[in-house]
Amino acid sequence: MFSSPWSMAKGMQANAAAHAAELLASADIGFRRADAAVPVVSYTTHSVGRNALGMGSACPFETDELVVAAAAPVFTQAECCAVVDEARSLIAEGARSRFTMTDTNRDVAVEDMPKTLAWLNNGAFARLTSLAAACYPGVVDDATDLWVYRALVINYDHSAQLTHQPIHRDHSLISCVVPLSERREYSGGGTFIEPLGRAIALEQGCALLHPSAVRHAGHRITAGERWVLVLFLNTLAREVTEESDHEIWYDLGTRAHELGVPEEALWNYERAEALNPRDSLLLTNMGVALAELGQPRRAFVAYRRALAIDPYNVNARLSAGELLLKARRLRGLEVLLAEAPVESLAADVGLQRLRAKLAPGDPHCIASNEMRIRD
């Protein structure tokens, strides 16, 4: 049955909303995107055919060389052991992720592993995202675009009959599996890739990347213990180019703002910002909402960011100036006004009024409450 265009549009909006919320949730639970790309290790690829993904015309992958195996370790032995040590002690204390529902292995969420999380955020993640950007150029524009939807450390333990993971697809764009155990610590194992009809078992620290939509499994181990780090990755690129998704949140934000509900406005603005952090007007509105919510410092930062993107943004300059005036930071106000492009200062009475307050002996040092919302 075909859906009507109306319900299709609604569905797309709901998707965009869910996607933006997941991106925020990723940052909330502690994952950071890579700061910059780093050099990548050599790798080999395996062809699986895009039709195996079941993504139809929405498939963003442009070649069939979609399963990628690093030919050298991305993580050192010491790094792998440190991750296993942290996971092992947490699992011994009873920690379990709430993410997978299978009882054929044990796992712990990386967000519950402070040392591993910090290690990933401080450069280890960039090694994986740089590899992904090199392997999937049509999908990942830049190593800094990838974000972690979820990450787990998984333990397969033959003596406890925790030997495998059934065939499945993951709920992300690209999945990344890094064996943390040495190859000699277990028999069998590896990641079974259904369209290849076989499992790929890499050496310790070597990453295996594949589209999350490829059907795959944690292949059965027949002896020993196998630990892996699994990351489910999505990319920003789609959101940033989908200007309409950003506009949806922006419009919902301004509507709430005009109705006098700044908390809700800010909630929506933050979602718009997650999709496009370089919208000067949006940042100004965020500043206004923050100021209304009694957070002048954060408001000031938002105005400053808005001005860094667009120095001609008069509302941002005026609102920032009013905050400075209220806090009696007249030197700061002077700098702010001195930085204004001459034309914008000449054309705006509000800015001129602010400048007049800097005049020596001016008794009026009380800011106006006027803050402008752009619709």
Ligand SMILES: O=C(O)CCC(=O)C(=O)O
């Ligand atoms: O153990 C593996 O190699 C695969 C793990 C996996 O597919 C998953 O955790 O989603």
Ligand SMILES: [Fe+2]
């Ligand atoms: Fe998986």
